[in-house]
Amino acid sequence: MKLVQISDIHLTVPGERMGGLNPHRRFAQALDDVRTQHRDAARIIITGDLTHWGEPAAYATLVDALTDLPCPVRLLIGNHDDRAAFLAAFPDHPKDAAGFINYAETVDGTRLIYLDTTEPGTHAGHFCAARRDWLEAELMNCARARLFVHHNPMALGLPAEDKIALVPEDRASLAELLSTYRGRIDYIHFGHVHAPVHGTWCGISFASVRSTGNQSLPDLTEQELLQGAPMAPSYGVILAQGTDTIIHEIPFTWDGPIFCAGTKWDDWAKPVAAE
Numbered sequence: 001m002k003l004v005q006i007s008d009i010h011l012t013v014p015g016e017r018m019g020g021l022n023p024h025r026r027f028a029q030a031l032d033d034v035r036t037q038h039r040d041a042a043r044i045i046i047t048g049d050l051t052h053w054g055e056p057a058a059y060a061t062l063v064d065a066l067t068d069l070p071c072p073v074r075l076l077i078g079n080h081d082d083r084a085a086f087l088a089a090f091p092d093h094p095k096d097a098a099g100f101i102n103y104a105e106t107v108d109g110t111r112l113i114y115l116d117t118t119e120p121g122t123h124a125g126h127f128c129a130a131r132r133d134w135l136e137a138e139l140m141n142c143a144r145a146r147l148f149v150h151h152n153p154m155a156l157g158l159p160a161e162d163k164i165a166l167v168p169e170d171r172a173s174l175a176e177l178l179s180t181y182r183g184r185i186d187y188i189h190f191g192h193v194h195a196p197v198h199g200t201w202c203g204i205s206f207a208s209v210r211s212t213g214n215q216s217l218p219d220l221t222e223q224e225l226l227q228g229a230p231m232a233p234s235y236g237v238i239l240a241q242g243t244d245t246i247i248h249e250i251p252f253t254w255d256g257p258i259f260c261a262g263t264k265w266d267d268w269a270k271p272v273a274a275e
């Protein structure tokens with residue numbers, strides 16, 4: 001099963017830039033690359049910060065962009081989103097009984113769980129009792145699961161970034177739940193950080209992907225300010241086979257030279273210098 005993870009597209013009202021770049025162009029480039037390179041993907045999963053400021057006009061551009069795709073798209077919201085504006089733009093989008101954008105589906109024997117950690121008025125993530133109940137029911141009733149979420153649930157050793165991770169009191173609740181079901185959770189995939197970070201948490205492997213816009217720098221000492229830079233974007237291609245996971249970063253804006261080399265021993269032989 002191939003899954004494409006795109007994250008933090010931060011779409012604006014048309015004409016407005018985001019961090020000095022055109023987020024619509026970047027998102028279109030990423031989708032074009034998926035159309036040409038990954039037509040066999042089972043899902044395209046966009047892990048939040050769909051818009052930069054949550055305006056209806058920004059969501060309208062997302063509706064328009066999600067056409068002619070090789071597979072279904074799954075959307076998560078993030079701290080830069082507005083749940084009501086999102087649902088107005090996607091009125092048939094699934095949500096749970098409490099109104100959160102929580103939903104799940106079984107693909108190729110694995111429960112793909114899309115968890116909403118957004119809370120109005122804060123950039124930090126939340127996981128309240130209602131969301132806990134929803135997630136527990138999902139985990140209880142599945143054989144295997146893969147969790148997609150916007151916020152990094154765990155602290156990452158980045159003091160400023162960690163201030164907008166899942167809040168510590170909710171983190172403990174999620175950690176307890178995931179620890180209980182770790183045997184059936186293959187991976188945690190998230191966005192929000194605008195950088196690739198990998199590790200394990202509660203005994204479960206996790207990975208984040210870059211933004212299609214600007215990237216963050218991993219500053220392990222800065223206490224207050226997030227460090228960002230216009231570094232190259234990428235999206236993720238997740239190859240999920242049984243309980244195994246392989247993740248590739250796809251540098252979809254690269255337009256420089258590409259060198260080709262064979263894999264035979266002789267192909268890498270040092271050329272004989274001309275006399």
Ligand SMILES: [Fe+2]
Pocket residue numbers: 008010048049078080192193194211
């Ligand atoms: Fe973001």
Ligand SMILES: [Fe+2]
Pocket residue numbers: 048049078079080150191192193
């Ligand atoms: Fe975010």
